[in-house]
Amino acid sequence: MRKSSWVFSSVALAAVCSAALLVGTSAGAASDDQALLDKAKSLFKPLPESPALENTALTPERVALGKALFYETRVSSDGRQGCVSCHNPAYYGADSLPLSLGIFGKVLPRNAHTVFNTSLLMAQHYGGNRATVEEQAVKALTSPVAYGNTSFEQVEKKLATLGYQPWFDKAFPGEAKALSVENWGKAIGAFERTLLTPAPFDRYLKGDTKALSAQAKQGLKTFIETGCAGCHNGVTVGGQSYQKFGITQDYWLVTGSTEKEAFKGYDKGRFQDTKNEADAFMFKVPQLRNVAMTPPYFHDGTAATLPQAVRIMAQLQLGKQLSDTQVADIVSFLESLTGEVPADFAKAPSLPVASH
Amino acid sequence: MRKSSWVFSSVALAAVCSAALLVGTSAGAASDDQALLDKAKSLFKPLPESPALENTALTPERVALGKALFYETRVSSDGRQGCVSCHNPAYYGADSLPLSLGIFGKVLPRNAHTVFNTSLLMAQHYGGNRATVEEQAVKALTSPVAYGNTSFEQVEKKLATLGYQPWFDKAFPGEAKALSVENWGKAIGAFERTLLTPAPFDRYLKGDTKALSAQAKQGLKTFIETGCAGCHNGVTVGGQSYQKFGITQDYWLVTGSTEKEAFKGYDKGRFQDTKNEADAFMFKVPQLRNVAMTPPYFHDGTAATLPQAVRIMAQLQLGKQLSDTQVADIVSFLESLTGEVPADFAKAPSLPVASH
Numbered sequence: 001m002r003k004s005s006w007v008f009s010s011v012a013l014a015a016v017c018s019a020a021l022l023v024g025t026s027a028g029a030a031s032d033d034q035a036l037l038d039k040a041k042s043l044f045k046p047l048p049e050s051p052a053l054e055n056t057a058l059t060p061e062r063v064a065l066g067k068a069l070f071y072e073t074r075v076s077s078d079g080r081q082g083c084v085s086c087h088n089p090a091y092y093g094a095d096s097l098p099l100s101l102g103i104f105g106k107v108l109p110r111n112a113h114t115v116f117n118t119s120l121l122m123a124q125h126y127g128g129n130r131a132t133v134e135e136q137a138v139k140a141l142t143s144p145v146a147y148g149n150t151s152f153e154q155v156e157k158k159l160a161t162l163g164y165q166p167w168f169d170k171a172f173p174g175e176a177k178a179l180s181v182e183n184w185g186k187a188i189g190a191f192e193r194t195l196l197t198p199a200p201f202d203r204y205l206k207g208d209t210k211a212l213s214a215q216a217k218q219g220l221k222t223f224i225e226t227g228c229a230g231c232h233n234g235v236t237v238g239g240q241s242y243q244k245f246g247i248t249q250d251y252w253l254v255t256g257s258t259e260k261e262a263f264k265g266y267d268k269g270r271f272q273d274t275k276n277e278a279d280a281f282m283f284k285v286p287q288l289r290n291v292a293m294t295p296p297y298f299h300d301g302t303a304a305t306l307p308q309a310v311r312i313m314a315q316l317q318l319g320k321q322l323s324d325t326q327v328a329d330i331v332s333f334l335e336s337l338t339g340e341v342p343a344d345f346a347k348a349p350s351l352p353v354a355s356h
Numbered sequence: 357m358r359k360s361s362w363v364f365s366s367v368a369l370a371a372v373c374s375a376a377l378l379v380g381t382s383a384g385a386a387s388d389d390q391a392l393l394d395k396a397k398s399l400f401k402p403l404p405e406s407p408a409l410e411n412t413a414l415t416p417e418r419v420a421l422g423k424a425l426f427y428e429t430r431v432s433s434d435g436r437q438g439c440v441s442c443h444n445p446a447y448y449g450a451d452s453l454p455l456s457l458g459i460f461g462k463v464l465p466r467n468a469h470t471v472f473n474t475s476l477l478m479a480q481h482y483g484g485n486r487a488t489v490e491e492q493a494v495k496a497l498t499s500p501v502a503y504g505n506t507s508f509e510q511v512e513k514k515l516a517t518l519g520y521q522p523w524f525d526k527a528f529p530g531e532a533k534a535l536s537v538e539n540w541g542k543a544i545g546a547f548e549r550t551l552l553t554p555a556p557f558d559r560y561l562k563g564d565t566k567a568l569s570a571q572a573k574q575g576l577k578t579f580i581e582t583g584c585a586g587c588h589n590g591v592t593v594g595g596q597s598y599q600k601f602g603i604t605q606d607y608w609l610v611t612g613s614t615e616k617e618a619f620k621g622y623d624k625g626r627f628q629d630t631k632n633e634a635d636a637f638m639f640k641v642p643q644l645r646n647v648a649m650t651p652p653y654f655h656d657g658t659a660a661t662l663p664q665a666v667r668i669m670a671q672l673q674l675g676k677q678l679s680d681t682q683v684a685d686i687v688s689f690l691e692s693l694t695g696e697v698p699a700d701f702a703k704a705p706s707l708p709v710a711s712h
Contacts, residue, residue: 071446078461079453084446085436089704090427096707097435104461105434293709305710347703348445351452353649354661 033209036221043224045235046202051193052119054132058190065164065171066191068349069184075141075158077148078103083137083188087115089346092293093195098301102145109145109262111301113286114294116339119193121239121287126299128242128284129273134189138181152181159184163352197290197339201237204336212336219333222326227318231285237337239287242270245299246281248319254312255302267299292335306331389565392577399580401591402558407549408475410488414546421520421527422547424705425540431497431514433504434459439493439544443471445702448649449551454657458501465501465618467657469642470650472695475549477595477643482655484598484640485629490545494537508537515540519708553646553695557593560692568692575689578682583674587641593693595643598626601655602637604675610668611658623655648691662687 051058069075073082086100086108087093093114095101100108110126124130130139140146141155149155159168159179168179171187203211212220223229232238245251252258252266259265263272270279283299296302297309307327314320322330407414425431429438442456442464443449449470451457456464466482480486486495496502497511505511515524515535524535527543559567568576579585588594601607608614608622615621619628626635639655652658653665663683670676678686 073444073446074452078457080441080451080457080461088429090429090440090707092706092709095436096430101434101436101460104457105436105459106461293706295709341704341706343703346706347699348697350448350649350697350702351446353448353651 033217036217037204037207037209039224040220041205043229043233044201044205044237046205047117047120047196047198047235051196053193054119054134054189056134056186056190058193059171061167062171062187062190063194064349065167066187066189067344068164068167068351069188070191071349072162072351074162074351075147075149075155076103081147083115083140086112089341092116092290092341093345094294096295098296102143103148106145109260109267110299111296114290115192116195116197116342117236117287117289118239119189119195120236121284122241123284126283126286127270127273129270132189133192134185137188137192138185141181141184155181155184161354163354167352195342195345197342199289199337199339201333201336213332215329215332216336217333219329219331220336222322222329223333226314226320226322226326226330228313228330231317232288236287236289238285241285242279242282243285243317244281245269245283245316247317249316251281251298251316254316255298255300257298257300257302260300269299288334289337290339292331292338306334310334389573392573393560393563393565395580396576397561399585399589400557400561400593402561403473403476403552403554403591407552409549410475410490410545412490412542412546414549415527417523418527418543418546419550420705421523422543422545423700424520424523424707425544426547427705428518428707430518430707431503431505431511432459437503439471439496442468445697448472448646448697449701450650452651454652458499459504462501465616465623466655467652470646471548472551472553472698473592473643473645474595475545475551476592477640478597479640482639482642483626483629485626488545489548490541493544493548494541497537497540511537511540517710519710523708551698551701553698555645555693555695557689557692569688571685571688572692573689575685575687576692578678578685579689582670582676582678582682582686584669584686587673588644592643592645594641597641598635598638599641599673600637601625601639601672603673604671607637607654607672610672611654611656613654613656613658616656625655644690645693646695648687648694662690666690 056062070083070087073080073085076082081103086095088095093116095112098111100110100112102108113126118124119133122128124133124136130136141152142149147155149158156179159165165179168183168187172178172183175183200211200216209217223232231241231243234240246254250266257266260267268280269283271277271281273279291297292306295306296304297306298312303309303312310327310330311322314322412418426439426443429436429441432438437459442451444451449472451468454467456466456468458464469480469482474480475489478484480489480492486492497508498505503511505514512535515521521535524539524543528534528539531539556567556572565573579588587597587599590596602610606622613622616623624636625639627633627638629635647653648662651662652660653662654668659665659668666683666686667678670678
């Protein structure tokens with residue numbers, strides 16, 4: 001925690017200083033434009049051209065297996081739950097629900113993030129309790145709410161029965177035990193690492209100042225000046241640090257969040273896993289790529305619309321009341337973070353059929 | 357009932373007579389081939405070149421709306437149930453489950469049929485209690501297990517809130533109340549009517565005798581001679597008549613079906629709706645197109661594999677014990693009924709987002 005807090009604070013300080021500089025600029029529109037671009041370049045990064053690797057090779061066979069497993073629901077205990085259930089291409093890699101639903105309609109404790117670009121985040125889940133996409137994919141298998149399996153052996157048996165042995169053999173050539181839960185994680189991780197969604201904002205960061213509308217640029221300026229970029233920065237415009245949710249007051253007073261049995265009260269973020277009081281109400285700052293396409297918002301989905309979420313965040317985190325114009329401008333900027341749903345992701349695979 | 361029974365009987369009689377003729381043929385392989393093709397042509401029909409219409413126009417706007425609504429889950433009471441839930445492109449338009457799951461994990465009473473080619477059947481559902489795909493789509497909305505809505509008005513409000521008004525206006529131009537549950541049915545029906553899956557067997561029926569392997573042709577011959585084609589005939593190789601399931605003995609003695617609370621005992625098919633004893637254990641004969649890709653089988657999914665289903669059907673319906681070779685040949689023929697998953701169906705749409 002200490003380390004990420006420090007990172008947050010120094011970035012926030014830089015943002016505030018630069019905001020002051022921006023406001024002070026009195027040159028013409030063109031140089032304003034250049035100053036904003038320079039400022040943006042110092043806070044954000046365009047998406048990489050190719051996926052980041054993590055102890056794996058993104059061979060076509062591995063990505064194809066990962067895609068099949070991502071869509072595979074027969075491994076779950078009710079036969080209907082897969083990665084795709086909460087990370088649905090029709091909803092930009094999320095599920096449109098305040099709280100996700102797991103096996104047999106069980107309610108999951110938090111809102112689902114989009115799977116797009118998530119491999120680039122510092123950790124997975126709102127609590128950051130999964131280091132990588134691979135770990136997340138593996139641990140979901142025996143979660144009593146997500147997939148509901150009782151053991152990894154059970155999962156491996158199911159995969160073999162479904163006919164996945166040749167798929168794993170091709171994706172992990174030469175491995176004595178190619179079909180394994182570890183390789184389930186590696187394959188799904190490989191697929192998820194390909195799910196990057198370049199957006200108009202990336203073209204802007206690369207120098208094309210026409211990629212953003214005048215309103216989006218005004219929104220970017222407001223986003224920086226207000227202090228949003230203190231946490232929502234970097235390649236994924238967030239997702240790189242933890243932050244307390246509810247700095248100026250308890251979050252539920254503003255969001256309308258309710259106490260939850262799973263948390264024996266209000267959701268205290270990372271504390272739920274670490275039981276360390278310093279982690280109370282600390283959540284991973286969500287990435288904002290594709291945010292306009294993935295309502296509802298917050299860890300418990302209490303904000304139905306983006307303007308509402310922007311307004312609440314400024315109030316709760318920065319103690320600022322934004323005007324309608326400021327909110328509309330910021331929303332316009334956030335819309336420039338919307339990329340295309342990756343075509344290969346949107347097209348469901350035909351899964352192996354064991355009808356014989 | 358009487359009418360369909362008569363249709364069944366006369367077709368069955370014709371099949372038996374022709375089977376006798378086929379067995380009696382002693383000419384060369386080529387003329388055998390021609391005789392089999394001629395026989396097949398008299399029993400089956402290739403898929404039509406274009407979708408069948410039913411009181412609707414399949415405009416691109418209507419089909420696109422229908423596709424969006426097919427994938428739309430936010431209209432259901434748990435926010436996760438859509439047509440696509442039971443008719444999933446990853447499972448050839450079915451769901452791979454013995455019994456489907458509805459809202460909040462509720463178990464539906466019967467196995468889901470594939471949505472492919474279903475618009476060509478004489479009626480929908482195992483009980484035939486939905487005349488058309490349009491009616492099925494509408495009635496699912498207020499089913500307490502499927503979508504769980506309490507009224508059509510509630511559905512229309514949800515659709516308006518989700519931003520579908522302009523979609524309906526485009527799809528049903530000039531209509532005073534374009535956004536309506538009736539048009540929900542028409543749009544989804546329009547989309548489903550496009551989901552036809554031509555297969556090698558269609559090329560065969562059109563005269564390309566090489567479209568089927570020697571084993572598949574032997575299987576077709578066995579399929580006809582055994583009497584399967586008595587019910588499984590026509591353009592959809594079934595789906596055009598009702599038939600008692602379990603002619604030689606009670607079906608559950610062979611299938612392992614269990615009594616179900618929903619049916620206060622064993623599932624009695626059409627009787628459950630009509631309460632007419634003549635309908636007891638009468639089920640719609642399922643179509644066999646894509647059957648190799650849509651296990652498990654029977655109205656309650658009790659047959660896990662296709663060879664098992666073929667063997668049980670011959671025993672239960674025709675009092676015949678098939679040899680392993682006969683089963684393998686029939687399965688080979690049934691595989692020739694597998695078409696491609698329609699590409700447009702497999703690609704999830706991006707649904708309207710009301711984030712503002």
